[in-house]
Amino acid sequence: MRNKLQMAFALAGLFFVAPVQAGDDIEGLARTCYGCHGTNGVSVGQSMPSIAGLSADYLKTVMMEWKSGARASANMTRLISGYSDAEIAGLASYFSKLPWTPQVQKTSKETLAKGKAASDRCESCHGVTGGEPDGDDIPRLNGQWAKYLELELMKYRDEAFQMSHKKMIKNARKLDEGEVNSVAEYFGAQSK
């Protein structure tokens, strides 16, 4: 029965092709994201974020900011310019409906303690473990790849890299250099 359901889901994607609007087959479009972000948006590569189960608001905002140039990216700014606004909204909605799958990563007790202490400024928006974002435009962090989180913090902390969220920029730059990795590993280690 599970297999039949899976096929129904798959076929549904195929069934809704409307020839007038090229962006309608969102599932087919989404499959091109899997190469870097993992099958169904669940990444197994440490420097690449999982995107399945992040909120539609957050995903759409980030993609639209890349497209407008408000937010820099080493590579996504190029790719995203090939998508229409409707396709971006469709992709955001598609990935937001998939389950969030934390990749719980091990780290030392010392790093956990250090990361928890340094992450108190993250708590009001992302929640204690990063798993309870306070708003639809805020990403989950629990079980996200620590390597990716560390690279994101590096972007927020580098004046040469244009990020768009003032509060994040301010808070990321308040961290000591030695705290960045601990904060990233703390969130990467959280299951919920």
Place this chain on the structure above:
Amino acid sequence: MSQFNRREFIKTLAAASSASALAFPSIARAAAKARVIVIGGGYGGATAAKYVKLLDPGIDVTLIEPNKTYTSCPLSNEVISGYRDIKTLQIGYDGLKKRGVNVLQDLVVGVDRAKKTVTLQGGKTLQYDAMVMSPGVEFHYNTLEGYSEAVINDIPHAWKAGEQTLILKKQLEAMPDGGKFVIVVPKGPFRCPPGPYERASQVASYLKHHGKAKSKIIILDANDSHSKKGLFQQAWKALYGFEKEGLGTSGMIEWVKASEGGNVNKLDAATKTVHSDFVDLKADVLNIIPPHKAGKIAVTADLAKADGWCKVVPMTMASAEDEAIYTIGDSCVAGEMALYGNPNANFDMPKSAHIAMTQAKVAAAAIVAKVNGLPTPTPYYANTCYSIVDEGYGFSVAHQYRVVDGTFKYIKEGSGISPMAMPDKSPVPPIYRKLEAEYADGWLRNVMADAFG
């Protein structure tokens, strides 16, 4: 899927089963809805097998591949330089087996397109309703005088990853300071367009960090330009003292284009000397990348009729020669070949793992739709390809393609290389190159899992 309600689901299945009997009358009596055979277990073939099964578990899928383990070509240049263990590039077929794909360790030696059968070296004959042909490339050694398959353990190509990669690595390690590492590049199109230049960069990185900076890496190129040329030369200038294009220049890397003597036409294997119209060069380590075309079985099946490559139907990746066979990956040519350096070119798809995988997904969706009597889904093609030129220094190229009026359309707006400069003409901050070097490994882990997992 929430918009797809139960009633429509049942309607779809009902329509699907009667339509599949119409599309494939021979299989109406069979237990499986349809039999799909996939030839070749590289990135393209593995992805096709996985996604046909994912989209419709009722289809019988058999993957035929002679090797037990696959070794990824992408990022294998990092093995040569010692930054990466070759084990990180190797993966077996257990993931596909767990998904219900039949994996046969065998070689397809014949295809009977009229009877829709394939013959295996082991003696079996198998029937298919649809076939995915993803055999990769076949090397054509005899196009260069004095060169043959007999010399490749001494003069490795390392253009199919595995043992060859390790041979080249050993030769590099044994090369003394002041030695000449020569890379011979065939005329395009070839597998992995930026590969030769990434290899030169990785070799340079090894030499620089192992006290052999007096050595030379000379690229003799049968082409007059190449993938990411501006980015490579910018990086070579910053990292390896690249002076300018041409032979006899002062940097560690020298790039010789076809029109200035790069087009090698003769080899003296005993002395590792290569000859072109203007150049005779004796190498300490000689790496010849042989000219190549579509894999042998695609030729045997009479599918490689576009100058030795397989021509495809853009909507589905079906062969232009046979609607039951989908020719994907390095063996096909998708789009019109365009020269580098023309910003308005309608570029053909590069021969990369990532493109092979999106082609495989398009083919899989088209096969499943056809089996179930559904309309052909909209195809989307995309590519991301990273090149690592030194520790913490990477860049990429992205490509997107859609199908407009039945032909491939390169989507310029969603494509392009990493920036050479910022919009205000200032240099690109180092963080950009560092990020892309990091992303390359994440990309690798995900493409391997998306194809084989």
